Amino acid sequence: MSGEPAAAPAAAPAAVPPGGRVAEVDVLRGFALFGILLVNAQLMAGPYTAFGGGPGASAADRAAAWAVTATTTVYQLFSFLLGYSFVLDRRAAGPAGSAAGARHLRRAACLFGLGLAHAVLLYPGDILMTYAALGLILYGLRGLTPRTALRVAVCLVAGLAVLLLACGLLTVALTEPVTPAQYAPRAADTVAAYRGGFGSVVGAHLRELPSALGANLMYAPDILAAFLAGLAAAKAGLLERRGRDRAWLRRTLRRWLPAGLAGGALTACCANGPLDSRWFLVGHAVSLLTAPALTASYACGVLLLAGAVRPAADLLAAAGRMALSHYLTQSLVLACVFTGYGLGLYDRVGTAAVLASCVLLYGLQLVWGARLMARTRYGPAELLLRTVTLGRRPGRVPACAGSRPTAAAPPRVR
Template identity: 30%
Template structure:
């Protein structure tokens, strides 16, 4: 049996991948490590995931993370996730819409299963299951016209901007038993409802960047930055500028520079921090695409290593979770109390560096990440090096 010349395309070979999206995904994982890990810290007074009894250096680090990372990393993740879905849909253009939806649903199912397992066993704040649920819904939108796509995205942007007391940026609560379980039984019991809650409701907050990512992916904006320099420059300057300014009321409060206002004002400031962060995520993706265009073929070993991390972003993301479990879980090392904001940031950075090293080793050995292999096997079935399905 021979392979049809019109067989559906499978995953893209590493040599054919554009630098921009991979560089953005690889660098983004540093911000995700910084954003996730500080929520484990415990102290008598915690605000927005930050202990309020730290040193002057801790206050400075808190300001930096709250301004440039919190609420900014995950929108970039959502944008890149939507962008990747658009790439998949483009490669499956010869298939019927129902067949493409089925392919995306298979991919979503893997994300949900792996994400829920990670949430139960290692890190209850895992977002893979949430993105799986998002893809189950988003698979119906991949062929929606641009005008409606952008209109729906704007609607969800308005939703996350509405006054609310539920923003994680201003939460006065420290880690609970689902984050820091005293024993294995409590861990499972507390994490099941929390993991389902995050997976079920989280997509509402990330639908906007996902849809913008679909729109950008249709135009290959991150893959062909030289053709979209003006748009990328405007997005970088405006997005990051608005994100920095929009973060200041919350960032200065978390750093202890200004006192917390009354609750009604906090209900406005939290969503302001979050919604401006969505634009910041877009800005970061634009900056990294412009950097990729500037680099061209002049890649050094560091750029290759970070791009390799982006190519294996699911594996490298999941590699962070056992670190948080080992370091912070009360029946393991139990360092949520002794560690401060600065030491936590150093730990998060070191964890990211280790994943970059591991990804680069896989690149040199010519291996995909194990979870990327799993997703591709379930999504596309058994494929050859060219991405064409092999005969049975």
């Protein structure tokens, strides 16, 4: 991938060669991994960490948690990129008839299986199972035009936002805020479970899994909307046409960043204070409506950085090519640090320290990813997923292929 900006935007979507990749997608996916790490690390570190710590927490911890809530919209970006990649993968595969459906089913089944193992063993807040299920819906909607896909996405987001806002306002009007004293017994049980042995940790995961799946189900319309937005963008060739148009990226960044940050700040006020716990759903209703602006702003900023600093682009692109492996590795490391699997530091580390350690872990992942991708085509989890999807190891020719070449040419990165 060249780090030099294009002199002018292309007039039409650039063609993606069979088996090729759009490097901008990998760069953005590599960036999104950092945001996912920031959010998941707080949730895995303790019952209070995502809210700035329990009673008596330091101002630094409260400020760190507030800032992450106000600025992080990574799952929406990741979901958008999944929809974008869905279109690219179908283009690369070419016309395949009914075989495409079978491949998609195998991919969804493998992704769901990885997600289930991830949720039970490492982190019950797994998103892979939800992605696998919604991916089947996306496959059914693959024929939508870009305009129709965007209209459906807007309706899904608006409908969910109205529902959350109504529930949130009823909560504010009819209930009392949960006090630390009321939450303390439940938090104490959770802390003891996560500091226990293997069976205790898995038991805690299983107890939390239904509520985690329920939360994912509640936000499924928003995730599907992001899928559809990515599908529409890919069909229009948005990143291929505009991904290196620095003037367009700067205009988009300036236009949408203020609204995105304002919505994020209001969300953080509802989730992390000064407003009390009753306002949580109201804040998330606001986030649904403003997160697309913040997500678009981040994407433009990252692409501007990638165009100006080639080493950064290369590191992010390498991480993005093995995003699934990195996602699972993050949970493995965090589980070993915070649960009884390893150090047992659950509820013993402040929010600011947790987030600082995320910077270190992400930096190590960038270096590891770059070195691994320089030697191989797939990360470990990606190789497994690809093998199950194809029904054979990548690069091998099916038995019915006769005397055709045994390996395809390596992908050209755009």
